[in-house]
Amino acid sequence: xxxxxxxxxxxxxxxxxxxAALLRYFRDLDVAEEAFQxxxxxxxxxxxxxxxxxxxxxxxxxxxxxxxxxxMRRRSKNDPLVDEELVSDVDDTEAALAERLDTAAYHDxxxxxxFICCQPDLPATQQIALALRIVSGLSVKEIAxxxxxxxxxxxxxxxxxxxxxxxxxxxxxxxxxVERAQRLTTVAAMIYLLFxxxxxxxxxxxxxxxxxxxxxxxxARLLLRLFPGEGEIMGLAALLLLxxxxxxxxxxxSSNIVLLxxxxxxxxDQGLIAEALVLVEKAQRLQQSGPYQLQAEIxxxxxxxxxxxxxxxSAIDQAYSVLERVQPSPVVxxxxxxxxxxxxxxxxxxxMLEPLAAPLAAYFYFHGVKGALLKExxxxxxxxxxxxxxxxxxxxxxxxxxxxxxxxxxxxxxSEHPQHEEQAxxxxxxx
Amino acid sequence: MFYCILCYNLETExxxxxxxxxxxxxxxxxxxxxxxxxxxxxxxxxxLMPTTTAMTMRASRAPLLLDGPFAETKEQLLGFYIVxxxxxxxxxxxxxxxxxxxxxxxxxxxxxxxPGVGLQ
Numbered sequence: 001x002x003x004x005x006x007x008x009x010x011x012x013x014x015x016x017x018x019x020a021a022l023l024r025y026f027r028d029l030d031v032a033e034e035a036f037q038x039x040x041x042x043x044x045x046x047x048x049x050x051x052x053x054x055x056x057x058x059x060x061x062x063x064x065x066x067x068x069x070x071x072m073r074r075r076s077k078n079d080p081l082v083d084e085e086l087v088s089d090v091d092d093t094e095a096a097l098a099e100r101l102d103t104a105a106y107h108d109x110x111x112x113x114x115f116i117c118c119q120p121d122l123p124a125t126q127q128i129a130l131a132l133r134i135v136s137g138l139s140v141k142e143i144a145x146x147x148x149x150x151x152x153x154x155x156x157x158x159x160x161x162x163x164x165x166x167x168x169x170x171x172x173x174x175x176x177x178v179e180r181a182q183r184l185t186t187v188a189a190m191i192y193l194l195f196x197x198x199x200x201x202x203x204x205x206x207x208x209x210x211x212x213x214x215x216x217x218x219x220a221r222l223l224l225r226l227f228p229g230e231g232e233i234m235g236l237a238a239l240l241l242l243x244x245x246x247x248x249x250x251x252x253x254s255s256n257i258v259l260l261x262x263x264x265x266x267x268x269d270q271g272l273i274a275e276a277l278v279l280v281e282k283a284q285r286l287q288q289s290g291p292y293q294l295q296a297e298i299x300x301x302x303x304x305x306x307x308x309x310x311x312x313x314s315a316i317d318q319a320y321s322v323l324e325r326v327q328p329s330p331v332v333x334x335x336x337x338x339x340x341x342x343x344x345x346x347x348x349x350x351x352m353l354e355p356l357a358a359p360l361a362a363y364f365y366f367h368g369v370k371g372a373l374l375k376e377x378x379x380x381x382x383x384x385x386x387x388x389x390x391x392x393x394x395x396x397x398x399x400x401x402x403x404x405x406x407x408x409x410x411x412x413x414x415s416e417h418p419q420h421e422e423q424a425x426x427x428x429x430x431x
Numbered sequence: 432m433f434y435c436i437l438c439y440n441l442e443t444e445x446x447x448x449x450x451x452x453x454x455x456x457x458x459x460x461x462x463x464x465x466x467x468x469x470x471x472x473x474x475x476x477x478x479l480m481p482t483t484t485a486m487t488m489r490a491s492r493a494p495l496l497l498d499g500p501f502a503e504t505k506e507q508l509l510g511f512y513i514v515x516x517x518x519x520x521x522x523x524x525x526x527x528x529x530x531x532x533x534x535x536x537x538x539x540x541x542x543x544x545x546p547g548v549g550l551q
Contacts, residue, residue, distance in 0.1 A: 005449070005452065006452075008447075009444050009447040009448050009449070009452070010441075010444050010447075012447045013441060013443035013444040013446070013447040014443070014444075056441070056444070218446060218447075221446065221481065221483055222443070224483045225442075225443075225482065225483055228483065228485075228498045228499030228500075229497075229498035229499065234483075237483065271542060271543075274480070274540070274542065275480050275481065275484055275540075275542070278480065278484040278519060278540045279483070279484060281518060281519040281520070282484070282486065282498065282519060285519070285520075
């Protein structure tokens, strides 16, 4: 690896902690970001000569803080004296750096940095963009291309979001347990949205945008490293890892969606799955199920099945029934209906869909699932109507193409009931 | 004499590496390991999962189980076991039996494992 490449990796790994600590010192995000930039420039000059510091984050915080103080003194008319020593002795004192820095608070520092990106007044996409810019350090250009907008538009969005953020007051004192828990919940939700934005793109041509997913996983792991005893953060990390493990199998060569049952499971990333399954087990030991844990448990059931027919659908049904109590929502019930269709048949699932028709009228997946259940029951005309509604609500070409292939299959079904009956026989024969 | 060579690095930095970097590091180590294996000198090799998957069993009157990796700097890594366990619970039971009344044991799942050539 070239100098600039390893420095790049070291700097980007250290960034959340360094910017967060600088924010605590200066209580001003612009100053903190500038100080970090300056420290990075100095790292580019110093590290290739002196070798990498043992603790890059501590080095960047120390150098960033001193250069910002230096800059403030330079600008200040009252105090024109510049204390060059503060920065010039850096290389000699590197070994003592870690001890001189107040590192005890860094968990809450990083959490605060993530939390200030989650201003409730900002739309979710702006919260995500802000986190990518400030915490992950992605360039405006990179973020713009991930969101499929122009660089200028993204720059404007981020500037506006930053302004909204500056107006909001954020407590810099170490948070109490209740406040810390609230911050964690808010930040976890933002990371989850970030992942979903990458996993199921809400517009544009690309159905899956992997860099957003990878960044979400990096943030989830970061959060888990800071708060290793939080079951819901274990659940969040596990959930993202399990979904991401299937990335290579989710689209075929012509970018069509491949359903879970049809995916080539050889393409699933077993390393990510193994990591996630351990996290699911760790979380279960705490016996405080939350929404992320439950969703991770459901994804884990799929991941454990080497073949689709080995899927333990009743375990999935059970996890969804708990999730329905913990976090009631029509979407959860819709997902449970899919599990129920495997355990008790498409008729029972269709009944569960009835009360969802109004709340999910504009939801692509509702009409997709409804169409699939009706198709399975051989009710072609109704299935066709449901699929047509789904197509109208599709957000990406891949979604539309998937539904269209279902419509084509409907055309080739010759009688009104064949598929369901065949399926029933197959179920009986299964051991 | 057998020597145990332990790998330390900043996990966050590793996770920020580009894929090619990781591949080139692994490829380099693979060449060295193959050379050692050809000379009959290579024992088991393991790569561990991230520390976020770790739990720690600390000795006390009733062994204390903590989430997260072992991170005490005043104590040193003195050795390790590789044990085949079906679940995390099984692994924790093993650690509970091993820990005795002093020190701490970190339970870390293994990501990749090579048995080596079976040193005698």
